[in-house]
Amino acid sequence: MFLLAALAAPALALAQSPPATTTANAAPQPALLAPGVISAGGHEFNVTLTPDGNTLYFSRARINWSQITIMESRKDKRGNWGAPQVASFSGIYRDTDPFISPDGKRLYFISDRPGAGKAAGDYSIWFCDLKQGKWGEPQLLEGPINDLGAVYYPSIDENGYLYFSANQGRDSDLYRCRVEGNKASAPELLPFNSPQVRDLDPIISPKGNMLIFSSVGRGNTPGSDLYVSFKQGEGWSEPKALGANINTPGNEGQAGISPDARTLYFTTARLVEPAPRATRADARKVESELLSHENGLGNIYFVDISGLSPDTL
Numbered sequence: 001m002f003l004l005a006a007l008a009a010p011a012l013a014l015a016q017s018p019p020a021t022t023t024a025n026a027a028p029q030p031a032l033l034a035p036g037v038i039s040a041g042g043h044e045f046n047v048t049l050t051p052d053g054n055t056l057y058f059s060r061a062r063i064n065w066s067q068i069t070i071m072e073s074r075k076d077k078r079g080n081w082g083a084p085q086v087a088s089f090s091g092i093y094r095d096t097d098p099f100i101s102p103d104g105k106r107l108y109f110i111s112d113r114p115g116a117g118k119a120a121g122d123y124s125i126w127f128c129d130l131k132q133g134k135w136g137e138p139q140l141l142e143g144p145i146n147d148l149g150a151v152y153y154p155s156i157d158e159n160g161y162l163y164f165s166a167n168q169g170r171d172s173d174l175y176r177c178r179v180e181g182n183k184a185s186a187p188e189l190l191p192f193n194s195p196q197v198r199d200l201d202p203i204i205s206p207k208g209n210m211l212i213f214s215s216v217g218r219g220n221t222p223g224s225d226l227y228v229s230f231k232q233g234e235g236w237s238e239p240k241a242l243g244a245n246i247n248t249p250g251n252e253g254q255a256g257i258s259p260d261a262r263t264l265y266f267t268t269a270r271l272v273e274p275a276p277r278a279t280r281a282d283a284r285k286v287e288s289e290l291l292s293h294e295n296g297l298g299n300i301y302f303v304d305i306s307g308l309s310p311d312t313l
Contacts, residue, residue, distance in 0.1 A: 027243050027244075027245035028245065028303050028304040028305075028307075029245055029303065030245065030246060030266075030301040030302065030303040031301060031302060031303070032293065032299055032300075032301055033047070033081075033265065033299075033300040033301060033302050034073075034080075034081040035293050035299075036292075036293065037073070037081050037082075037083060037084070038056070038058060038071075038073055038081055038084060038300060039293045039299035039300050039301075040291075040292075040293055041290070041291040041292055041293060041297070042060050042061065042062070042063070042297060043059075043060065043061040043062075043063065043065075043297050043298050044058060044059070044060055044267065044298065044299055044300050045058065045059050045061075045096075045253075045254040045267040045298055045300065046058050046059040046096060046097050046098060046153075046254050046256060046267075047256035047265035047300055047302075048098050048099045048100045048107075048256055049100065049256075049258060049259055050100055050104050050259075051100075051102065051103070051104040051259045052104075052259075053075075053258065053259060054074060054075045055072065055073070055074050055075075056072070056073045056074075056081065057070055057071065057072050057073075057087060057098040057100070057107070058070070058071055058073075058084075058098070058300060059071070059095075059096040059097065059098070060084070061096070063297070065094075067094060068094045068095060068096045069086055069087075069090050069091055069095060070086070070087040070089070070090040070095045070096065070098050070109060071084040071085065071086060071087060071090075072084060072085050072086070072087045072088075073085075087135070088134065088135050089107075089109075089128050089135050089137070089138050090109075092113070093111050093112055093113035094111065094112045094123075095109055095110070095111045095113070096109065096110055096111075097109055097110045097152055097153045097154065097201075099153075099154055099155045099156065099203075101156050102156075102157065102158040102206040102259070103158070104130065105129060105130045106127050106128070106129050106130065106156075107127060107128045107130075107135060108125060108126070108127045108141070108154040108155070108156065108162070109125075109126055109127070109128075109138075109154070110123040110124065110125055110126070110151065110152055110153070110154065111123065111124065111126050111138070112124075113126070113138070115140055116140055116146055122149060122150045123150045123151060123152060124140060124141075124146045124151065125140075125141040125145060125146060125151055125154050125162075125164065125184075126138045126139060126140055126141065127139055127141055127182075139182060141154075141179070141182065141183070141184055142182050142183040142184070143177070143183045143184035143185060143186075144184070144185075144186050144187065145162075145164070145175075145177055145184040145187055148166040148168070148175075148187065149166060149167055149168065150166065150167045151164050151165070151166045152164060152165045152166070152167075152172075152200060152201060153165050153200065153201040153202060153203070153254075155202065155203045155204045156179060156204065157204045157205065157206060157207065157208030158206050158207060158208065159208050160178055160179050160180065161176050161177070161178055161179075161204070161208060162176060162177050162178070162179045162184060163175070163176045163190075163202045163203075163204045163211065164176075164187075164202065165199065165200040165201055165202060165213075166187075171195060171198060172198040172199060172200040173189055173190075173193040173199055174189070174190040174192075174193060174199045174200070174202050174211075174213060175187040175188060175189055175190065176188060176190060190202075190211075190236065191235060191236060192229065192236060192238065192239055196217060197215055197216065197217035197218050198215065198216040198217060199213055199214070199215050199218075199227075200213065200214050200215075200216075200253075201213055201214045201253055201254055201255065203255045203256060203257050204257075205257055205261045206257075206259060206261060207261070208231060209230060209231040210228060210229075210230055210231070210257075210261065210308075211228065211229045211230075211231075211236065212226055212227070212228045212242075212255045212257065212264065213226070213227055213229075213239075213255065214226060214227075214252070214253035214254070214255070215227050215239070218239065218241070219241055219247075221247070221249055222249075223249070223250055223251035223252075224251045224252060224253050225241050225242070225247040225252055226241070226242045226246055226247060226252045226253065226255055226266060227239040227240060227241050227242065228240060228242060228308065228313070230309075230310050237310060240313040241313075242308075242313075243313075245303070246264070246266065246303060248268065250268060250269055251268060251269065251298075252266055252267070252268045253266065253267055253268075254266060254267040254298075257305075261305075262304065262305065262306040263302055263303070263304060263305065264302065264303050264304075264305045264308075265300055265301070265302045266300070266301055266302075266303075267298045267299065267300055267301070268298060268299070268301060269297060269298045269299070
């Protein structure tokens with residue numbers, strides 16, 4: 001999970017973050033998602049929402065990735081995100097990369113839990129089906145998809161095409177396959193994969209016409225940036241980097257798309273510039289800084305992408 005490690009660069013309030021803002025003739029600016037609630041003092045990444053937008057799942061990890069857990073947060077009557085709880089199917093193994101299907105009836109995720117016949121520490125794709133309003137027991141997605149070694153970041157469109165990334169040595173490429181019931185077809189590489197770059201963590205829009213993913217080596221920045229490709233007939237457009245309002249000289253990754261495809265969620269460690277404190281810190285102040293969302297670890301941001309199209313890049 002090299003991108004997760006790269007994002008590990010350098011007070012609890014239930015208020016929801018303000019909407020991402022924009023000004024005339026300016027790109028929308030990302031806003032921190034629920035600071036102190038969802039974006040808190042640990043590694044937070046991956047966002048997926050139920051179709052009604054009222055329940056959100058994300059991942060939270062220890063600093064050394066020895067534990068990764070899928071968390072669930074629900075909106076209250078005021079529209080604020082509530083304190084996250086461990087998802088009903090998570091909390092024992094390293095579970096991450098949740099994604100809810102467009103119809104809301106299935107949640108995909110990856111896990112190193114036993115039962116996939118892989119080496120310890122390798123991830124496979126699992127899923128839970130919604131039964132009477134609750135997620136059922138996790139099931140392994142069957143088929144050759146899990147023969148690729150470690151697989152990451154499943155997302156599925158309304159046509160049943162599942163997109164994901166897989167590591168082959170130090171390279172990472174993007175694939176898709178068709179899912180029918182509990183089984184996936186043979187994976188196919190997406191056309192813009194290249195041995196010179198590492199593409200990973202793809203997220204497909206509900207209609208299957210827009211793919212956003214992380215890439216290392218495509219641009220001139222040393223870290224990872226977010227790229228987008230649009231469906232063109234049976235093929236895909238040449239990936240282009242998202243704008244400077246999203247991509248920074250640091251690392252951006254772990255994208256998520258809202259059910260209406262108008263909001264992008266992503267993880268980044270926005271730099272906090274070194275500066276003297278206004279007053280001398282005591283031990284309590286130092287501890288609160290280390291546990292805050294400004295401690296240099298990755299946080300979840302969101303931004304309006306309703307105007308994103310091939311003509312705007």
